[in-house]
Amino acid sequence: MNWKEMSILTTNEAVEPISFILHEAKVGGLAIEDRADFLRDRDHPFGEIYELDPNDFPEEGVVIKAYLPETNGLMETLASIQEKIKQLADFQIDIGKAQITITDVKEEDWATAWKKYYHPVKISERFTVVPTWEEYHPAENELVIELDPGMAFGTGTHPTTVMCIQALEKTVRPGDTVIDVGTGSGVLSIAAALLGAKSVKALDLDSVAVEAARQNISLNQADDVITVEQNDLLQGITTKADVVVANILAEVIISFSGDASNVVKKNGFFITSGIIEKKADEVKKALQQAGFRVEEMIRISDWVALISRRKN
The missing domain is CATH 3.30.70.120 (Alpha-Beta Plaits)
Structure with missing residues (x-):
């Protein structure tokens, strides 16, 4: 063909x-x-x-x-x-x-x-993303996420994804419950599992993403921690989470900030990315109106990620 x-x-x-x-x-x-x-x-x-x-x-x-x-x-x-x-x-x-x-x-x-486009990439202090065909020997305490870019949804090295993983490093604690909204390749769910999350729910409306995430999660032997479901954002989700992460467009984040507030536990975190810098203020305002306090802004190039904590 x-x-x-x-x-x-x-x-x-x-x-x-x-x-x-x-x-x-x-x-x-x-x-x-x-x-x-x-x-x-x-x-x-x-x-x-x-x-x-x-x-x-x-x-x-x-x-x-x-x-x-x-x-x-x-x-x-x-x-x-x-x-x-x-x-x-x-x-x-x-x-x-x-x-x-x-x-x-x-x-x-x-x-x-x-395949010439894809090589092992260190994306944070602890994480390195490695294509499945590359032989890689991690350093002590280095966490490796193995991905097959041929499945769909990229390699996990876009600035918005990198910032989300850096934010997860700062917020996820062993035993936490995490929800990944718009999981795509499943890379953020895998990162949360490697950081010690007890339970991760990976959600995506796209059936292709759901299948790609499941395959990548199996590659990383995280099936016992992560469940993948086809779902429209947080609609119908009643599970309470210590951390919710969403790497989606700014307009979409604004649209379901209220739902996120209902899901995130008191003093829990809502990590949002996929935000062009010029739209950061709009997202911050929506998060504040939904009951979150923006605690940190991470920037790479023209992209922004926000770490917010639910106040009550």
Whole structure:
């Protein structure tokens, strides 16, 4: 089978929502090329991608590359993706040029070439994310999350995910109950389990994400701690949690902050990420109105994560 590479030139702000659109379309793989990763000065050692090649990055903006098999419904799928990307502008998301190009990729090239993007990445003081095909020997007290990026939903090294894991390190205690809203690859649930959580509930509305999370959780032998469910945010969830974590768009966080307040235990934590810096104040206001006190803001590039505590 041959494949089509769909290359989308967009903005950093649009990476997460466009990636979600592509995952909904069941793309066979995803790569993100952001020139800011190559140019920016790094003030911390985490989330690094080493030996960067300038030829792999666009002159401006961000390029998202998705891979789709050549099937009878391919043209309709491509048209649907393009239309949904255009509609993001209706939600005040800057999609930039949203320039799309399509190229052919042979099966034998696709089978291995995409792996060049993925290597072990240290994302915090304790955590390193390792692709399943890489041999890696952790240092003493280092925690390793093993992921298969080919399943779906990335490698866990996007700034929003990195910040969530750093926030989990600060808040999760052995024996805690944790809820991961919008689990995607399941990486945050796995991190919570490795930090000693007694019980983790991983939730996602997307059935593809649910399956990907289950497979990654099995890879990390965390099935006895983590349960994965298909669910719309926190609707119908009555379990009380010491920590709730959500790496979702700012608008979505705002929409269910009240539900989070009902689920988080008194003095428990609500970790939120996926927030562009210019929208941080809106999210903080919603969290405060829902009964949370924002205790810490973490920043990487233009992204923000908030650690909030339920007051009563």
